[in-house]
Amino acid sequence: MGAGLLLRLLLLAGAVSVPAAGPGGSHSYRSFYTGVSDPGPDLPAFTALSYVDDQQILHYDSETQRVEPRADWVQGAVDPDYWDRETETLQGWEQKFGVKLRTLQFRYNQTGGSHTLQLMYSCELGEDGSPGAYVKLGYDGRDFLSYDPKKRTWAAAPAETQVTQRRLNEYKAFLQSAATYMEETCIEWLRKYLQHGKAALQSKHPVAQVNDRLSSRDGLTTLSCWVHGFYPKDVAVVWLKNGEAQPQETSRSRVLPSGDGTYQIWATIKINPSRSHDYTCSVEHVSLGAALRVALDKSRVEPEFNLMLITGLVVTVVLVVAVSGSAVSFLRRQGVGYRAAPGSTTTPTPT
Incomplete structure (x- = not known):
């Protein structure tokens, strides 16, 4: 699925768009087109991105x-000629974005500066399988035109776009094409992508690991909960103290x-390691029936003991080195050296 008839008519009609978050749903297909008037080394003049849920494809x-x-699985969802067709289509959109940027700068009497033309469209399947769709349009970060799939009409935000709005709504063939694309064609492609990307897009359970470390600056212990291996992206993690959530104290x-x-x-x-409390890392994710909770293992060696043990070892090593160094220094002052005799670990042998 590429730009398609809908996006072609949008640009020909003078409409622009800006990416925006869509309504909630279990699965979505979204495309973002962006053109800039002042491209740079890290900012191409035109960019097109497509996503299934939160995975760029x-x-x-x-x-x-x-x-x-x-994404590797996308290859199985399209025919071999798809990439050549889409490349040719988007090369055409790149040229149209350049023309529309110059037209909009002239319309708004802008003689310089950097300007952005963006378009975003999305079709979605809710948790109950109900379809949804929308298109957002804008220029220089301003929302000014959007498509209402329920009314099958276009709505304008600022007064400057009301002429474009009337033109689009009076163009009945365009309205029908927009409705067909967003309600049927786009949904068909979304279902095809979901079928081929089933393994990659299915929910994956999170794994949580808890550890602690002593901070030498303030004497406090920092408990860390590493949650990984989960999909989709949305997750809620909070530390519990004696079973009570600590959202303000939890840093994520x-x-x-x-x-x-x-x-x-x-x-x-x-x-504070000197106070006795039970701490548990709580994780909530769509793949879980109930919250995943991993408690700090209090049977491990306490941080204070670890610190004393390390300090004691350091002091012991320092003392041994100091004593050994004094003995070697004394022998050298006496003009005598030593080395271990062959096969012996205790008898010094004059050199």
Whole structure:
């Protein structure tokens, strides 16, 4: 599935778009098209990205000039000629975005600066299998036109786009094409992607590991909970003290990809090791029937004892080295050296 008739008519009609989060649903297909008037080394003039749920599956930009898959399983969902067709289509959209950017700058009397033209569309399947769809349009970060699939009409935000809105709503053939694409064609492609990506897109249970470490600066112990191996991305992690959630005291990292299609996150909490409390890491995820809870193992060696043990070992080593160094220094002052005799570990032998 590529730009399609819907996106072609959108740009021909003078509409623009900006990425936006869509309504909730169990599965979604989303595409983002972005054009910039002032490209740079890390900012191509045109970029197109497509996602199934939160997994990127397609990529195109004006530097590579080629549509590339971003997930291995996508290959099985399309025919071999798909990539050539999509590449040709998006090369055309790249040119149209350039033209539309210049047109919009002229319309808004903008003679310089950096400007952005973006388009985003999405079709979705809810948890009950009900379909949904929407299109968001904008320029320089401003929402000004969107498609309402229930009313099958276009709605404009600022007054400047009401002329475009009326033009789109009066174009009955366009409205029918938009409805057919978003309600049927896009949903068919989403179902096809879900079928071929079933293994990659299915929920995966999180694994949680708990450990602690002593902070030398403030004497507090930091409990760390590493949650990994889960999919999809959304997860809730909080530390419990004596069974009570501690959301304010829990510090969480960002949810990061693990590189194998799953995600990971860290949650930490600082505690006073001298006080006796039970601490448990609680994880909530769509793949779990109930919250996953992993308690800190209090049977392990306490941090204070670990610190004393390490300190004692260091002191012992220092004393041994100091004593040995004094003995060697004394022998050398006496002009006598020593080495272990062959086959012996105790008898010194003059050199």
